Amino acid sequence: MTNLVPRDRFFEDLFDFRRNFDEMFNRVFLGKQIMSEPMPRAFGFVPPMEAYVEKDNKKFVCRVYLPGVAPNEVEILAKGNVVTIKGERKVTARSKEANPIHEEVVYGAFERSFELPDGVVPEKLAAEYNEGVLEITAPVTEAALPRKIEIKTVPLAKRAAA
Numbered sequence: 001m002t003n004l005v006p007r008d009r010f011f012e013d014l015f016d017f018r019r020n021f022d023e024m025f026n027r028v029f030l031g032k033q034i035m036s037e038p039m040p041r042a043f044g045f046v047p048p049m050e051a052y053v054e055k056d057n058k059k060f061v062c063r064v065y066l067p068g069v070a071p072n073e074v075e076i077l078a079k080g081n082v083v084t085i086k087g088e089r090k091v092t093a094r095s096k097e098a099n100p101i102h103e104e105v106v107y108g109a110f111e112r113s114f115e116l117p118d119g120v121v122p123e124k125l126a127a128e129y130n131e132g133v134l135e136i137t138a139p140v141t142e143a144a145l146p147r148k149i150e151i152k153t154v155p156l157a158k159r160a161a162a
Helices: 010-030 156-161
Strands: 049-054 059-065 075-079 082-089 108-115 126-130 133-139
Touching: 049 108
Parallel strands: none
Antiparallel strands: 049 059, 059 133, 075 082, 082 108, 126 133
């Protein structure tokens, strides 16, 4: 009797699609285990960073967040106006009897490169490391900073003559 009424599987298909997408996302980006199969991590450790120019202090600032990385494990190279940061976040020691329940921390070697904006003096780059944050700074030339341009108005008498 139930075969007499056509049933639309739209919502079932929609929820199946969402579940499949969530599983795929977890496998690729989080490296979570699906059905007790270990999934290799698709990406290694990529430290997040932010960079900006402070107009008031006339300096370039770049912060790289390196939790769990010792400062002596980081190398900064500058070639021309390209800065490269290399290092490695090593696996912390764990008992062999420990059975991980949940793992999201990514370990391994990393390398980040970025181009300095115009006006930054690469010869004067300086770096400080404080509580897992690497801060790279350099002065910016006055010519590279944005300047405000005044808008002049044309008097009404000159507009009428034209």
